[in-house]
Amino acid sequence: MSEHQLAKWEHALAKPFxxxxxxxxxxxxxxxxxxxxAVYMNLPRYETWAVLISVGMVKAFxxxxxxxxxxxxxxxxxxxxxxxxxxxILMLWGIGLSNPAGIEDxxxxxxxxxxxxxxx
Amino acid sequence: xxxYATHEGKSGHEEPWMSAIAIGVGxxxxxxxxxxxxxxxxxxxxxxxxxxxxxxIGGMVACALLVIFGTIGILVGLVNTASGGGYGxxxxxxxxxxxxxxxGSWSPIIMAFGIMLFLMGFIKWNHNGDFGILGLGLVxxxxxxxxxxxxxxxxxxxxxxxxFGEPFGGxxxxxxxxxxxxxxEVMIFxxxxxxxxxxxTGWTTHWDVKCDAFGHGTPCPDGxxxxxxxxxxxxxxxxxxGAINTFxxxxxxxxxxxxxxxxxxxxxQKPTGKLTGWxxxxxxxxxxxxxxxxxxxGSLFLVLKLIEWDHMxxxxxxxxxxxxxxxxxYVTTGAHGFHVFVGLLVLLFFSFKAQRGGWSPDNAQSIxxxxxxxxxxxxxWVAIFPAFYLY
Numbered sequence: 001m002s003e004h005q006l007a008k009w010e011h012a013l014a015k016p017f018x019x020x021x022x023x024x025x026x027x028x029x030x031x032x033x034x035x036x037x038a039v040y041m042n043l044p045r046y047e048t049w050a051v052l053i054s055v056g057m058v059k060a061f062x063x064x065x066x067x068x069x070x071x072x073x074x075x076x077x078x079x080x081x082x083x084x085x086x087x088x089i090l091m092l093w094g095i096g097l098s099n100p101a102g103i104e105d106x107x108x109x110x111x112x113x114x115x116x117x118x119x120x
Numbered sequence: 121x122x123x124y125a126t127h128e129g130k131s132g133h134e135e136p137w138m139s140a141i142a143i144g145v146g147x148x149x150x151x152x153x154x155x156x157x158x159x160x161x162x163x164x165x166x167x168x169x170x171x172x173x174x175x176x177i178g179g180m181v182a183c184a185l186l187v188i189f190g191t192i193g194i195l196v197g198l199v200n201t202a203s204g205g206g207y208g209x210x211x212x213x214x215x216x217x218x219x220x221x222x223x224g225s226w227s228p229i230i231m232a233f234g235i236m237l238f239l240m241g242f243i244k245w246n247h248n249g250d251f252g253i254l255g256l257g258l259v260x261x262x263x264x265x266x267x268x269x270x271x272x273x274x275x276x277x278x279x280x281x282x283x284f285g286e287p288f289g290g291x292x293x294x295x296x297x298x299x300x301x302x303x304x305e306v307m308i309f310x311x312x313x314x315x316x317x318x319x320x321t322g323w324t325t326h327w328d329v330k331c332d333a334f335g336h337g338t339p340c341p342d343g344x345x346x347x348x349x350x351x352x353x354x355x356x357x358x359x360x361x362g363a364i365n366t367f368x369x370x371x372x373x374x375x376x377x378x379x380x381x382x383x384x385x386x387x388x389q390k391p392t393g394k395l396t397g398w399x400x401x402x403x404x405x406x407x408x409x410x411x412x413x414x415x416x417x418g419s420l421f422l423v424l425k426l427i428e429w430d431h432m433x434x435x436x437x438x439x440x441x442x443x444x445x446x447x448x449x450y451v452t453t454g455a456h457g458f459h460v461f462v463g464l465l466v467l468l469f470f471s472f473k474a475q476r477g478g479w480s481p482d483n484a485q486s487i488x489x490x491x492x493x494x495x496x497x498x499x500x501w502v503a504i505f506p507a508f509y510l511y
Contacts, residue, residue: 019381021374021377021378021381024374025370025371025374028370028373029367029370032363032366032367032370035505035506035510036359036363036510039353039506039510039511045327048511049511052506052510052511055506056502056503056506059502060499060502060503063373063495063498063499063502064495064499067373067374067377067491067495067498068491068492068495068496068499069488073291073295074290074291076287076288076291077291077295077296077299080296080299080300080303081299081302081303083303084303084304084306084307084310085306085310087307087310088306088307088310088313088314091310091311091313091314092310092313092314092317094314095314095315095317095318096313096314096315096316096317096318096321097317097318097321098318099318099319099321099322
């Protein structure tokens with residue numbers, strides 16, 4: 001990915017760091033510190049989840065967009081990369097959240113409409 | 121002028137393959153020195169945090185990795201000396217191929233066949249201790265890898281195949297292939313996570329109940345499950361290997377992408393900074409040093425990973441694989457660690473090739489495609505670290 005393939009906002013972010021890779025390294029380091037800190041601060045459970053998931057998404061974006069060059073590649077590559085996540089979400093929903101003990105506290109809209117025999 | 125322009129003139133045929141053999145021998149010697157030092161330190165240092173044992177295990181793992189790397193280096197040197205290998209030797213004009221074309225190879229098929237035998241033999245070995253098929257599989261696998269390395273050392277990258285069908289028309293075939301491969305990898309790690317989520321949502325853990333599972337305070341209720349993160353978050357010393365590993369992987373992604381950007385530059389110029397100028401004095405060493413740094417950081421990851429595993433399995437509160445919580449933890453982090461190890465073998469090849477000045481703007485895309493794999497391993501860790509280590 002060459003510098004000219006970056007958008008204006010990316011140039012603005014990269015400028016103080018020399019290039020986008022240096023910026024991404026700083027971003028990933030900072031967010032990892034936040035991640036570890038959030039757990040050590042003993043925040044309530046759902047706040048901790050919110051921090052971990054948000055930080056994870058930012059880090060994943062940084063790696064995929066700039067280190068893996070998705071920002072400079074044709075859109076079809078990004079679509080290819082995203083495609084399996086559809087099945088992963090299905091697995092997380094259909095398998096991961098299908099434990100009877102696990103779905104008790106979840107809202108009905110994210111609960112699979114069957115009762116598996118797990119633990120019966 | 122590119123530093124490669126000057127380097128190409130004198131490297132390749134003139135640089136003896138003996139350098140690969142010498143580096144290999146050096147690696148093995150370094151491994152032995154590290155092992156001896158760690159065993160010596162283990163005898164003198166005694167700490168309550170188990171630092172002495174960590175040094176002992178770390179020394180053994182580092183030595184094992186260096187011996188593997190060194191042995192491969194020596195083999196590469198011997199094989200290429202015997203076959204007259206080297207980049208620039210990839211001429212196939214006799215059989216109708218373009219002089220610079222890197223044609224198809226049997227090596228991946230040989231390797232896949234070896235892996236199939238290895239896996240079949242693994243079951244047999246596990247069942248009745250018969251090592252025959254497993255050993256044969258290993259030999260064929262390594263023969264495939266060695267031959268692939270030998271062939272690819274000469275690849276100058278001047279004939280990158282481009283896809284012509286939709287929807288990937290105009291994109292490099294190898295890049296598309298790597299992304300399709302990574303899609304299957306996403307499914308593998310996705311299945312680990314869905315299994316973990318299913319199990320975890322059914323367990324009563326330290327997140328639900330404040331108790332002491334190890335018999336020193338308030339007893340835990342029946343059905344309470346000790347998960348890996350409870351043990352890992354016991355103290356800063358137990359969290360440290362995982363935390364350092366997170367930073368090591370991020371840094372290794374950075375060094376790899378830096379190696380790529382330097383390899384791709386046609387009008388390469390020496391960095392003006394004192395430290396960066398020392399680190400990257402010419403284009404060949406800029407690529408090589410960053411690749412070697414990536415190799416070092418990946419190796420550090422494995423060393424710390426096995427120190428951590430040893431502490432969890434053999435510490436005061438053993439966390440073994442024969443429990444559901446242990447199984448899902450070791451299988452997921454083990455699969456990830458295996459991916460790192462495979463990546464290290466490729467990085468080792470890349471580093472040897474860089475040492476001989478084998479990378480240029482024409483073939484740097486190979487670093488990019490491998491980089492996709494390495495960054496994916498980093499990406500998987502972004503999910504594994506909070507899920508298994510922090511939560």
